[in-house]
Amino acid sequence: MQSPEQAPAADQPFALVGTFDTPAALVHACEALRDQGYEKFDAHTPFPVHGLDRAMGMKASKVAWITLGAGLMGGLGGFALQMWTQGVDYPQNISGKPFFAFQAYVPVTFEATILCAALGTFLGMWALNRLPELFHPVHQAKHFPKVSDDKFLVSIEASDQKFERRKTAELLAGLGAKDVEEVAP
C-alpha cells in the first residue's frame, strides 16, 4: 500500500483512525479532509450516508458499465445459442415450427440478458471493492466493531501525500474525532 518514494519508517502505521458519533460530524470532517487535499482516506459507516461521496470528493461508480457489458453479452450469447442449436447444429421439426423462429427465442434471450447482467453486477461490484478481503488493517481499530452498529470512523492512510503522523492526528482530533489512534499494517 505504501508508495516506494516515501520509504516509511519501520514503525510507520497503516493509517490513523478517528471515531465520530453522528453522520453530520463525519460528513463535516470528510469535507474538511477533502478541502485540505487528502486523498487516501476513507469513512466507515453502519449504513450509506447520503452526501458522503461528494464530501469525500469521490467519482461516480463504474458498476453500471459492467452491468451493461455483461447484459449485452448474455443477450447476444443467449440468442446465438438458440439460433445455432435449433437452426444449424441439430434442426428438429417440432409441430412444423420454423427453425429460425426469432419470436420464440425472445423469452430465453431476455432471461439470459438478465441473468448475465445480474451475475456481472454482483461479481463486478465485489471485484471493484476488492472483497472478499477477510483481514484489513482498519479491522484492528478499537471502535471498529461498532462501525457495523452506530459509530462512524474516518481512516487516513499513511501513504497519503499529505500524511504527517503528528499533524494529521491533530487535524483529525481538531475535527471532533474521538480516540484518534494508529493502526498497524
Place this chain on the structure above:
Amino acid sequence: MSAAPERLVEDPSTRPPLVLGNTDFHDVTEKVAGIVESKAPKLWVLLLMMALSLALVLAGSILDLVGKGIGEWGLNHPVGWAWDITGFVFWIGIGHAGTLISAILFLFRQKWRTSINRAAEAMTIFAVVSALLYPTIHVGRLWFLYWFFPVPNQMGVWPNFRSPLLWDFVAVSTYGTVSALFWFTGLVPDLATLRDRATSKVKQVVYGVLALGWRGSQRHWQNYEKAYLLLAGLSTPLVLSVHTIVSFDFAVSVIPGWHTTIFPPYFVAGAIFSGFAMVQTLMILARKAFGLQNLLTERHMENMNKVMLGTGSLVGYAYGMEFFIAWYSGNPYEAFAFINRAFGPYAWAYWTMISCNVLFPQLFWFKKVRTSVAASFVLSIIVNIGMWFERFVIIVTSLHRDFLPSSWAYFTPTIVDVSTFVGTFGLFFTLFLLFLRYLPMIAMAEIKQVMPQASAHPAGHHAAHAAGEHGQGGSHAIA
C-alpha cells in the same frame, strides 16, 4: 411528526414514522441481532420440529414418486397436469411478492418496505425452491433432468427452445439465481454486524467469511448502492417476465380456457396478490413471536392490505373478462369451457376461488379491517387458499372435459398428491424458520438509513447539499 402520536394518520403530509418508540441506531442493532443471538424460543423449536416432520413427508413422497413413477399421482387421461403444476404456480406466485417488495418498491422509493424486505426476499427464495421441486420431480425420471440444460449430450440433441416449458425452466431458474444474489448482497452489511458482535469462535468465523470482510467503507458503499439499485432494476422486469412466461405454459397451448392473451397480466396480478397474502401471514406471526411491533407497524400491514385489495380486484376483473371474451368471441368451445368451469363438476372449486379472491378481500375497503391484526391474518390465509384454488381451477377444469366427450374424466388427488403438496410447506417453513434464527430478519443497515438521525444535514445545516442529487436525505428520510 410530533402531531402524529397515533400510528396511522390520514393526512399524507404527516406520515406516521416507520420506526416507533424513540429508537436509536444501537436499539435497532440490539433488537434485530438480539433475535439471532438469544437462546432459541421454545415456540421456535416446536415449530421447527413440526416443519421438519412435514419436510420428511415430502422426502418420502418424492422417494415414492421416483421409485414408482408419476402414476402415483391421480393423473388420468385428459387431466395430465393437476396438483403438481398447481403447486408449482402457487409457490412461484408467492415468491413474486418478495421481489415486488424488495425491488419494485425500492425503485419507487417506498421506504416503508425496509422493515419487511429482508424477510420477503427470503420468502421468495424459499418459495422458488419449493416451486422448482415440482418441474424437477414431475419429469418422472430425475436422472434425465439435465436434458433441460443446453449441454451437448450423447445423442447430440439440444433442448427445444421453441417450447414454453423450456422458457419456463429458464425463467424460474434465472429468477431463483438473481433473487439469491440480490438477497445476499443486501445481507452482507448485516452479516458484518453479526460478525462484530459474535461471542463464539464458530459464529465469528462463519459470519466473518459470509460478510466477506465488509468494513463499511464509503468507497465500498458507493459501488454497493449502485449495484443494489441495478439489481433492483434488473429484478423488476425479471419478476414480471417470470409469471408472464409461467402463464405462457398455458396461453401458448390451444386448450380452450388457457389460450387467452389476458393470461400474462392476469397471472402477474394474481402472483402479487397471493405473495402479499403470504408475506402478511408470515410477518404477523414473526412480529408476534419476536416482539417487533415497533419495526413492523400497523402501517406496514395496512399498506400490504391495500396492495391486496388492488391486485385482488384486478384478478376479479380478469375472471369477469374471461367470461366476457368467451361469450364475445363466439367460440363455442371457449364458451363451454367457462360455463363448465362455473357450473360443471368443479363448480365447488370455482366458487371457492371467487369468494376467497374476489369477495372476501373487498372487506379491505374498511379501514377497521385493514388495520386490524386479527382480520388481516385471517384474510391473508383466505387469500392464500383462494389463490391455490385459482390455479387448480384454471388447470384442471380446462383439461378434464376435452374435445371428445368419450375421454372426459374427473380428477381426484391421491394421497401422494396431497402429501407432496403438504410436504412443500414443510420444506418452506423449515427454511424460513432457520432463516429467522440464523440471519438478521430485518435489514438493519437499511432501517438505520431511514431513521431521522441518519440525516447528515440536520435542520438547515448544509441545506445546499441536501438539495443536491442525493436530495433524499435529511428531513425527507421518513416520508
